[in-house]
Amino acid sequence: MSTDTSPLLEVDGLSIRASLRLGEIDLLKNVSLSLAPGEVIGLVGESGSGKTTLARAVLGLLESNVWVADGSIAVCGETVSTPTLNQTAKVRGQQVGMVFQDASRSLNPLIRVRRQLAEVLTRHVPGITKEQITERSARVLERMRIADPDRVLDSYPHQLSGGLRQRVAIALAVVTEPAVVVADECTTALDVTTQAEVVTLLRGLAADLGVGLLFVTHDLMLASDLCDRIAVMYRGEIVELGDVEQVLKNPGVDYTRRLLAAVPRWNEGVPARHA
Numbered sequence: 001m002s003t004d005t006s007p008l009l010e011v012d013g014l015s016i017r018a019s020l021r022l023g024e025i026d027l028l029k030n031v032s033l034s035l036a037p038g039e040v041i042g043l044v045g046e047s048g049s050g051k052t053t054l055a056r057a058v059l060g061l062l063e064s065n066v067w068v069a070d071g072s073i074a075v076c077g078e079t080v081s082t083p084t085l086n087q088t089a090k091v092r093g094q095q096v097g098m099v100f101q102d103a104s105r106s107l108n109p110l111i112r113v114r115r116q117l118a119e120v121l122t123r124h125v126p127g128i129t130k131e132q133i134t135e136r137s138a139r140v141l142e143r144m145r146i147a148d149p150d151r152v153l154d155s156y157p158h159q160l161s162g163g164l165r166q167r168v169a170i171a172l173a174v175v176t177e178p179a180v181v182v183a184d185e186c187t188t189a190l191d192v193t194t195q196a197e198v199v200t201l202l203r204g205l206a207a208d209l210g211v212g213l214l215f216v217t218h219d220l221m222l223a224s225d226l227c228d229r230i231a232v233m234y235r236g237e238i239v240e241l242g243d244v245e246q247v248l249k250n251p252g253v254d255y256t257r258r259l260l261a262a263v264p265r266w267n268e269g270v271p272a273r274h275a
């Protein structure tokens, strides 16, 4: 793991606007955060607070009526997005990987896993050889703790269980060894056991490989388990950003207190990892 701690992702004063039939609205207002190597930041907040908009901006996947109005996004020290610059496609897939809620958004149902991994590698790693593709594909499945990699490589997505499909989706996101992974509600559709497995895998990517992870979730319990820091979003702004323990045990703003109060199990005590 690299000892360099300069930020992998730096979002600085980002404002995002959308045009609607009746005029323009702010989706994000003056959002700033930076993600260090090996760090996991959880983006939490109620529905509509702007979590996905921020994730999509980092990925350069804003919809056509949405644009960067102010501020900047830099990946590994290189500015990739400002109101007048959009270089996000250059880093997406290569330096920034993405995992969505629904594995089927990441996976092509008509292509076997082996070829999907090969296609991603061929697209993003210039000059990669067949042997290197085979070696990297096997390595990433091993990292995803997939016990029978040959069967999985030879399968179409529908032949795999939901949990396995999501692990393959993560494998596709990280096979190019990106510096940053953006995961948007990527565990929501999974049962609790599979969710825990995926969280362990994601934590391993950060701890072992130094990947920076931006983890979008509704689930404060999950965020408390996985994240080092938490950014609380409300109406397009980050209203609180701090170490997970500080934010959860000693929230600085009323909105975070209300979010915590809405989690039934929270009242039974802060989860063990932060007790």
Ligand SMILES: Nc1ncnc2c1ncn2[C@@H]1O[C@H](COP(=O)(O)OP(=O)(O)OP(=O)(O)O)[C@@H](O)[C@H]1O
Pocket (backbone or CB within 6 Å): 018, 019, 020, 027, 045, 046, 047, 048, 049, 050, 051, 052, 053, 054, 063, 065, 066, 218
């Ligand atoms: N293309 C768009 N045009 C207009 N408004 C949009 C567009 N995309 C998102 N919005 C609005 O921006 C706000 C933030 O949405 P966003 O999806 O980022 O929130 P979220 O916190 O991710 O919510 P959820 O948890 O429900 O996914 C919402 O009010 C949403 O309706």
